[in-house]
Amino acid sequence: MTLPKTPSFRLDGKRALVAGASSGIGLACAVALAEAGADVTVAARRVEALEELVNEMSKAGMNAQAMPLDVADVTATQAAVATHGPFDILVNSAGLARHAPAVDTTEEDFDAVAGLNVKGAYFLTRAVARGLLDAGKPGTLINISSQMAKVGGIDRAVYAATKHAVEGFTKSMAIEWGKHGIRVNTICPTFIVTPLTRQTFDRPERRAWVEEKIKLGRIGEVEDIMGAVVFLASDASALVTGTALMIDGGWTAD
Numbered sequence: 424m425t426l427p428k429t430p431s432f433r434l435d436g437k438r439a440l441v442a443g444a445s446s447g448i449g450l451a452c453a454v455a456l457a458e459a460g461a462d463v464t465v466a467a468r469r470v471e472a473l474e475e476l477v478n479e480m481s482k483a484g485m486n487a488q489a490m491p492l493d494v495a496d497v498t499a500t501q502a503a504v505a506t507h508g509p510f511d512i513l514v515n516s517a518g519l520a521r522h523a524p525a526v527d528t529t530e531e532d533f534d535a536v537a538g539l540n541v542k543g544a545y546f547l548t549r550a551v552a553r554g555l556l557d558a559g560k561p562g563t564l565i566n567i568s569s570q571m572a573k574v575g576g577i578d579r580a581v582y583a584a585t586k587h588a589v590e591g592f593t594k595s596m597a598i599e600w601g602k603h604g605i606r607v608n609t610i611c612p613t614f615i616v617t618p619l620t621r622q623t624f625d626r627p628e629r630r631a632w633v634e635e636k637i638k639l640g641r642i643g644e645v646e647d648i649m650g651a652v653v654f655l656a657s658d659a660s661a662l663v664t665g666t667a668l669m670i671d672g673g674w675t676a677d
């Protein structure tokens with residue numbers, strides 16, 4: 424008998440773009456992809472933070488370079504991706520949260536959060552796909568969405584709306600681009616310790632809420648996302664598209 428061969432989790436020879444790589448989940452994803460062999464372009468607005476990351480990754484033998492990028496600026500994003508692409512892999516972790524009771528939502532907050540989390544994410548995904556389509560190459564595009572794409576949360580009406588929207592365009596793009604070998608998926612984390620969640624964990628009653636809802640009994644760390652991003656970026660997930668990979672410790676199980 425011939426034994427089946429486990430598909431490779433390696434990313435050697437692949438070029439990856441990680442947006443939102445100067446901090447938190449994006450930074451961890453950049454390291455994970457580079458450790459798996461990809462040449463990683465790390466992008467965000469804070470150039471100094473990116474350069475520090477590139478320096479540390481290079482010292483550890485990883486291939487990385489920095490690309491300044493404001494994902495909320497659609498024109499600049501299209502131009503940067505056209506200049507530096509094509510990228511075989513996109514991980515978009517650029518994101519923003521401003522929490523407030525729904526009745527107090529300001530238009531400015533709505534536009535800022537939706538402008539990055541939905542419009543920015545949409546046009547960045549589109550820009551990378553455009554590069555792949557023009558080059559006739561397959562690829563794998565991953566947006567860091569959230570468990571808030573599946574559930575709501577107190578003070579989180581706008582944020583949850585943006586993450587639900589990401590799921591909508593992900594599925595539609597997966598349908599459109601599947602025939603070109605371009606896969607589009609999301610990762611949906613629960614609460615992970617990063618600068619973004621300081622506003623939550625600094626409030627004891629909010630921390631208690633999170634700890635109670637996560638069935639596995641602990642808050643997430645960025646390392647919890649690293650294996651999943653390599654899976655979705657690699658041939659190990661070759662038949663996976665249009666889906667949301669929940670990393671929520673069981674939050675959405677009931």
Ligand SMILES: NC(=O)C1=CN([C@@H]2O[C@H](COP(=O)(O)OP(=O)(O)OC[C@H]3O[C@@H](n4cnc5c(N)ncnc54)[C@H](OP(=O)(O)O)[C@@H]3O)[C@@H](O)[C@H]2O)C=CC1
Nearest residue numbers: 443445446447448467468469493494517518614615617619
């Ligand atoms: N932490 C959590 O609990 C969870 C987070 N998420 C999602 O994961 C993503 C990353 O969050 P997390 O790592 O926690 O947050 P961080 O605040 O640690 O990181 C956010 C990243 O986004 C970048 N960013 C912000 N605005 C822009 C912009 N306009 N253009 C380019 N980059 C930008 C920041 O870089 P810079 O300031 O240099 O531009 C930074 O690298 C977000 O989409 C968030 O919604 C989802 C579920 C849970």
Ligand SMILES: O=C(CO)[C@@H](O)[C@H](O)[C@@H](O)C(=O)O
Nearest residue numbers: 520569570571613614620623
């Ligand atoms: O998506 C998240 C949890 O599922 C987090 O990003 C939070 O919403 C975060 O913004 C917070 O509330 O601290």
